[in-house]
Amino acid sequence: MKTLIGQVKLETRLFFRRRDDLFWTLAFPVFFMLLFGAIYGNMGWEEGGMRVVDYLLPAIIVMALMTTGIMATATGFAEERGKGVYRRLSLTPLKRHDIIGGQIINRYLIILAQALILILIGTLAFKVSIVGNYLLFWGVLSLGGFCFLALGFALASVIRSAKSATPVCMIVFFVMMFLGGIFFSTSIMPEYLQRFSNILPATHLNNALRMVAVEGRGVNEVWRELLIVIGWFAGCLGLSVKFFRWE
């Protein structure tokens, strides 16, 4: 337990020292939250008196979760593995589950911090209110976070070299950002793109978060969306376990 706490501290320290990670996980989503918030502001949406910015908050949170899971986790791991960091560590008594455990806990804390910052910006700057159940919101958020973390580790396992990690992660990230209904509603897309969008975890997580936060719906209504997110989580976890490489 002491070792695990030490690893969480180490990962947190390293995280705040990596400028790439800080940019993607904090500056990038905050910038989009502020930018889109300023552009659309109080602009109305056709459905039931909600404003665009109300829909924006859960979408940007999904994007933030992706930055942590895909950009920070996968590229960071592939890079450290490529440099032989884990190879050196394997000669010490440090256990591998402590290394992974430390990373997962650290990333989860980052995810909570991201959500908190974005919610604060949303409520303070744009008067967004979360109408749904906070506990359910937190649950959906956590599930989404773990889903993207698993996706990050799956990518790190499948990608061979540290060099190709960044471009591959970028592609996955941007595909999900543009086709996951984060900035554009999927309903304006042609049918074949909608079908593709419909298999992405980002789309369903975004739906679930919006339904809970903005529309105030309960578990009985979002479970279908969550099921797909859980499916992705399980699939990515399986891939990570099967193809995981320390060297």
Added chain:
Amino acid sequence: MSTVVEVKDLVKRYGDLTAVNGVSLSIDGGEIFGILGPNGAGKTTTVEMIEGLRKPDSGSIRVCGIDSARGAEKIKQLVGVQLQSTSIYERIKVEEAIELFGSYYHKSHSTSRVLDEVSLHDKADSFVETLSGGQKQRLALALAIVNDPQVLILDEPTTGLDPQARRNVWGIVLRLKEEGKTIILTTHYMEEAERLCDRVGIMDHGRIIALDATRRLIEEVTPESAIELTSPDEGAEEILGRITGVSKLGRDGDEFILHTREAWSVIKELTRLCDEKKLSIESVSMRKTTLEDVFLSLTGRKLRE
């Protein structure tokens, strides 16, 4: 001295290639044992099996009496390792890295003591990514000794370093030996093996082809020294030819080469002759046969092509 590391009939294959082909070693407590050989000889694979980084296909390894197949975790506590290219997190400070690695072991030295041992006190607050090659290598040594190991394994500790940095590392290694550590190191620098190692095993194509005390290994293969001197005197050849202990006298104009097994007594005789017979000698040089000569005579190849 008791045996601290015992390796028997170690074999490691990669596909068709047998990287290590039946290596047996017995390393005593407190000695520096060198594994010398060209690139691809199987040195690194051998030490990586001792470290526990690779599993041998067959053979056994005992470190401090513990069988590596059963007590790998116990062995980790007792061994310190410097890999050929050690890499740790880049955005971590030297001091933090030492503390971090220390925290992984049951017992560890204080960070300040480790910094002292490798003379990195003035870099304690620097990020790893800003260190020079020599400093990185010293940090790698620091991480290897942080747990006060009984056995230190250093894989090419000075490869790629400039002469000054190399000398620094040698100094640290010799100090660690004085502390009583058992040290195994691989190298392809003859000079390094001669300077540091009590015993040397010469490796080629996955086998140990010679193993003995460093000095004896050199003497066994080419026991003679060569004394080269220049003398303009007419009677030099006659005078030099009468020196006892000279097995062969070569001449090329003013230049003479004396082959001998008793270099020192020949040198003494030379200085006496200079005084008594007024023999004038310009530029004397003596060359000891080196491990390079040993390798050449064993394999017919130079160590570094």
